Every structure is written in C-alpha cells, then in structure tokens.
Amino acid sequence: MRLAPLLSALALAGCAQAPIQLQDMGSFHVGGREVTITGKPIKEVLFSPGGVPAKVDPNGVYQVEQMYVQYFIPQNRRGALPLLTWHGGGLSGVTYETTPDGREGWVNYFVKRGWSVYNSDAVERGRSGWAQYPDIFPGEPLFLTKENPFERFRIGAGAGSYNKDVAKMRPLPGNQFPLEGYDNFTRQVVPRWTTTDAPTIAAYTELVDKVCPCVLLVHSQAGLFGVKVAQARPDKVKALVLVEPAATGDIKDAPRLKNTPVVAIYGDYIEQDSRWPAIRGNGVKFLDAVRQAGGNADLIDLPKIGIRGNSHMMMMDRNNLAVADVIQQWLEGRNLYR
C-alpha cells in the first residue's frame, strides 16, 4: 500500500500542469421579447464592398432585450453553488476577465478555486446587443469620455486629475488601480442607456430561474439588479455579494432578504469623494434594514481590514486577488464552499 501516495502524487503532478481544468465552457442568451416595427421604407444594402447588394426590409419583428451569459464549469467543483458575476454600468462582463494591465481577473480566480462561474453582459451591453431607438428603447444612449471614470470611480484625485500621459495623471495617494492599464480600461467601456432597468431585471431573473440556486456577485449598477432579483427569488439566491453597489432599491423592501446572507464591500477614499459618502450611506442603511428584519448582513470597508488604496474598480486593482480572497473567505463562512 506504500504505492498509493506515490500514484496519487504522480496523478496530481500530471494534472497540475493545467492551471485551469474545465468540465465545460460555453455561452447562451436568455430573455428578451419581440417587437414589431412597421411603416418604414425598404433599403438596398451593400453589406460588404465588392459583395452582392441585398434588399433589407426594416419592417418586421425584432428580437430585443436578450442577455448574453458565458459560463466556465471547473472539473473540481468546490463552490457549493454556481457563482453569477454581474458587471456595472457602461461596462460588460469583460470587467471580471483579465485586468486592463494583463493580470488575472476574478473569473479566473473563482474558476481556479472551483466555482462554476456565469459571467454575463447586461441587456443592451456587449454581446447582449441593443435595440433601435427611439423606436424601441426610450431615450438616448450615454457615452463616457476617457476622463469620466478616472474621476468618478475614485482612481484620480477629483476633477482634472486625468491625463493621457500616465506620468501626468494625479491618482488618489496610494491608489491601487493600474494606471498604465487605464487606457485599456477605457476600451472596455460600452454605451449604455439609463432607461432599461426593467428589461435588465427581467433578463437577470430569467437567468436566475435557469441556473440557480446560486450566489450573486454584483458590482455598482448591478447592485440594484442583484438586490431586486434576490428579492424576487429569495429561494434561489443563497448569498448576495454587493461590490460597491450604486443603489440597493427601496429600503422598505430590504427585509425581503432576511433569509439571504448579504455582504457589501467598499474600497478606499469614500470620505473624500463628493458622491460616495451618500452612495455608501444608502448601502449601510440597506444592510441595517436587512439586519433589523433578522437577516444576516455584513459590511466590509476594506481599509478597516487593512486593505488600502482600492478604487471603485477593485476587481482590476493591483490587489484585486486580495479583495477576491475577502469574498472567498466570506463565502466559506456562509458554508458555500466544500
């Protein structure tokens, strides 16, 4: 029987060569609805120069408001439930992939730790596609300038802190966002509407109905989506990780999460920002309301546990894996890891 440890070690050594071992990976779309457009003239379209023209009738039925989801199922599953990662406003699932300076992001982190990860692009973002406006979407899309996230996401020290030249950027002191990757980060920014919350929540709800019970890990704008979907499906969302939620819904609905463990995580520099004290304040009130209803709601201010310098984009910061460790430990503490 002395052979057994040797065989086991050899088998492991053979496998250990592949850092990411997947049982499966793939993608799908969920949700959406059909909308009929009428009364428009037929167009003749040359799709490719040198191609053959085609008549395109813009009247007809369109598929809109669907949502894209990409999944990675590890071979050695240790997360008790699937982990769904929902990105913030003006971004896509790319948020959780490789960081803008080329390091591993949270998708890889959690897949390597044995979580089945479902990473989505919200409705009208990224691979979910978007619908014609004003015919179908109300309002106009919003585009962000290169400097906007630098100043608004607590990377730079307020207005005017952005500069195209990395050496001339004025970051908040000790900021962990990889400045040399900021230009790449702006390549991840996608147009967004502010009028599409209802179809977005509908699509996320359909996703939860399809793949849960699960854990939701949501960032910024998706804070609202995560809270609302967890409230609509309290039996299916077994834990909710709010990474700097931009909003958490009507406070009177907070008690609906009394059976769903919740944690909200905030980075550094909150107090010195013009908007973040109020945003965090709303989150704290929400957690209090969950707790008062008998629920389990934790608040983690990263600086208070010795993790300093985090921007709003903490999944991309230089210490992004230390922040992921905090989430991993919280999930382990909820008995969601085996």
Added chain:
Amino acid sequence: MRLAPLLSALALAGCAQAPIQLQDMGSFHVGGREVTITGKPIKEVLFSPGGVPAKVDPNGVYQVEQMYVQYFIPQNRRGALPLLTWHGGGLSGVTYETTPDGREGWVNYFVKRGWSVYNSDAVERGRSGWAQYPDIFPGEPLFLTKENPFERFRIGAGAGSYNKDVAKMRPLPGNQFPLEGYDNFTRQVVPRWTTTDAPTIAAYTELVDKVCPCVLLVHSQAGLFGVKVAQARPDKVKALVLVEPAATGDIKDAPRLKNTPVVAIYGDYIEQDSRWPAIRGNGVKFLDAVRQAGGNADLIDLPKIGIRGNSHMMMMDRNNLAVADVIQQWLEGRNLYR
C-alpha cells in the same frame, strides 16, 4: 520497470477527467483611436434609480473603434500557430461558441484539439463597444429582423419561409441548421454599421501584429477583413480559412496571397439562392487569381465531399463538427498541426 505503464495510465486517467485543460484564458482589447467632441451641454444623469445624480460632461475625448479579443490557450498545444476566429456581419464572437441549440461550437472544438484560439468581436460589435453617431460613426446602424437571416443565410426556402412556430418554418430540404435553436440564434444578432470597414481592418491588423504568426479562420463579412489583413501582413498570416466569404477584395490584389495557403468552404443550396451563386462566383475567381499567381488555393464545396445540408451558419449546423473536421484536416495538410 513494469510500473511505468501503470503510472502513466493512472496519470492520464486522472487528467482525462477534465475535457478542457487550459494553460490560460483571458481577454484584451486592441486598436482604436481617440476622438474629441465639443460644444455639447452638460447633462445631469441619474445612473441608477435611488442612486446619487452625477453631472456628465459629454464634451471631451472618447476612445472609439477598439476591438475585443478573448483567448483560450490549451495545456497541450498541438496547433503550430494560434488560430484567430473572426465572425460575420451583424454578429459577434458568440458565433463560434455554443450553438444556439446548446451543442459545442468551434471554439471548444479547436481548443480541445490543442489550438490556441483567439475569438474576437469586430469593431462596433459585441464587447468591442460602438461610438456615437452621426458625431463619430458615419451613417446609421442596421438592425436585422428575426426573419432576415433565416431567408438570407440559406436556412429557409426563400422569402416567407420563416415562422415563429418551428413546426411552420419552411427550411430548405435537408437543412442542417437546428431550427429549434433559431430563436436563440436571433438573440446573438447585434446591430452593425456598413461604414466601419476601415477601422475594423485597422484593429484586426493590430491584432495580427500582436499575436501572429497565426492562422485566420474567417466567416462571411470577415472574408474581406481576413483577405485584406493577410495581404497587408503576408509574413504573419500563415494560412487563411474562408468560410463562405461575403467578399474577398479587389481581384488584382489576390496575387499578394501567393505565399499564404488559402481555402474557401461553401455549404449547400448555393445554386437555388438569388445571391449566393454570385457571392461564391467571386470567391472562385479570387481563388483562381491566387492560383494563377503561383499560390496554393483550395475550393471545398461541402456537398461535393458528401457533406450536405449546410447553411451559411455552418459552425452552428447539426453537422458543425464534421465541417470543423474538414478544416482541421486541411490545416493538418498544410503542416500546421503537430
């Protein structure tokens, strides 16, 4: 020494449990440029209901025309070079992922066979984001109705063949497109411009400069992009697989590919379509011109090698892996597999 085969078998058995073994996976953006917008009024934007309003100045510098690329590097690399997969018009890299009816697509196929796969979303599609128009992009985006691809991609038997009810669809006889997945396929369709070829080719060229030497596998609209980029970088594109190219550029430029092995692959029902005989005819002339310049150009009509029923979306058809096998064999024949 009798132990060695046993140990080897055990090590393999341990590893064989993970069908997809990756050394790495991740994503990045390439390319694009900066554009300055001036003279617009400042907006007050409430990003999330219940959030905190922010002033958004739409004047400033925008990052536009970048391109998203996702990569999967297998542990056991057998493809001699990276394989870059470029999708067709009105679609995104999702084209090559899971089929709309839930089977494995070509990304998984080629990764499992040991190819490093770089799957991209063209400029202004999917996770590449898009730019405001008419300020930055010329012209308007084009949206496809649910019936348009059914009729144009040789799934249905011409005009009026689409029906929302699968039982009432009128597919071309023997068609291999999974009709029960057609509704999901329409969820993959994204808006597109017809005026963005130049920035798209620029971004693809930057991708080739970053990750090649390589093999390009391109579909439909990307036929033109693949040909033009291979002509611009003949030293870096070592083989070009054209899957039903919509166009192949100016015939006088074809000889520039004399040192790049090329294959064009066409599915079924070409002759009975109103546009496909001309589209295929252009491709055949292109291959002839490459050959006349001393190049290596192959034409594969799938029905002529006994593979029948393929639509324009052959990477999703029921026999999609048989078509992938044809590509794999062609690449092996070019000494691009070890």
